[in-house]
Amino acid sequence: MNDEKRCQGCGVLLQDENILQEGYTTNKENDLCQRCFRMKNYGEYQVVTKSNDEYVNILKGVGETKDLVLYITDLLNLEQNLEEIRSIIDNKMILVLNKKDVFPQSVKEEKLKQYIEKKNLNFEEIIVISTAKNYNIDYLLKRIKFYQTSKNVYVIGHTNAGKSSLINKLIKNYSTNLQELTESPLPSTTLSTITIDIDEHLTLIDTPGLVDNGSILNHVDRDMVKRINAKKEIKPRTYQLKKNQSIIIEDLVRIDYVEGEKNSFTLFISNDLRVRRLLNLINNSELKDKNKITYQMKYDEDLVISGLGFVKIVDKGTIDIYVDKDVDTFIRRSLI
């Protein structure tokens, strides 16, 4: 049916009736909706809020097939529950750890893989790549061909992990197909499933991604989104803190070290973010209007701030973190 034309960038159904609704275009002969057109040509972003119910339904649909699944995740923003998606579908799955280029070079790939293997989530394989730097993409394609059970391979994961970017890279490297999916630093860029033929034996299916409502990216302006998304290799920043000292990241996060011996805090966040240390937190109320959470740190744990990155804390101690109440934070065994 002619009326069923979809946007080639984000997969949404095209329509020319309501400019306020998804999929609007002035002319349904166009290949892109207006939102994708503007993102591609002017870097102008328009935020769309997606519900996860819709995505869970997409995943369930994937679960009804026996097709291979690529689960893409962003190394700097590893989700707390890698098992969440696993619990919805039990397809053959390759876990792809993306954005290696922004991760410190000093961290060995083997170590990252072992960290995840310990969770026993039954991935066929864990592969570290960088879409931006074209790193390990050849190997990934080989392994896709090795594990695929039919022509179709689904690309799933949380929003902003780089699913569409990876597919674009595979198109560019290996296909004569001219389609280009929309990529952007904001969550929920892809709005619906999109089918892309790479060659006669391989069809990739892009999906919109699970939304992390607790990501800091949902609670800052666009300029800050750009600064939070690391573009270069992160230079870890280490601060030796004594009790009653603090770290402040922009006007986003305050971390108070309230109890413990002298301790080492290493920040793995974008180099473009300003960090300050407060030498005495007493009588300083900066950012204290934000929501406070107290954590008892054990040895060698990370404090993760969803969407921003993480702080490796070497010794045990008590910290208070102040951050927007809608931003998720959690503690995990140290990744590094």
Ligand SMILES: Nc1nc2c(ncn2[C@@H]2O[C@H](COP(=O)(O)OP(=O)(O)OP(=O)(O)O)[C@@H](O)[C@H]2O)c(=O)[nH]1
């Ligand atoms: N540094 C770096 N950035 C990347 C890499 N891959 C993707 N990105 C960036 O990550 C952001 C999100 O990429 P997308 O491809 O739109 O991510 P997605 O998973 O399709 O996101 P949704 O469609 O919103 O679910 C963009 O700003 C990309 O440029 C990578 O290997 N390295």
Ligand SMILES: [Mg+2]
């Ligand atoms: Mg996408």
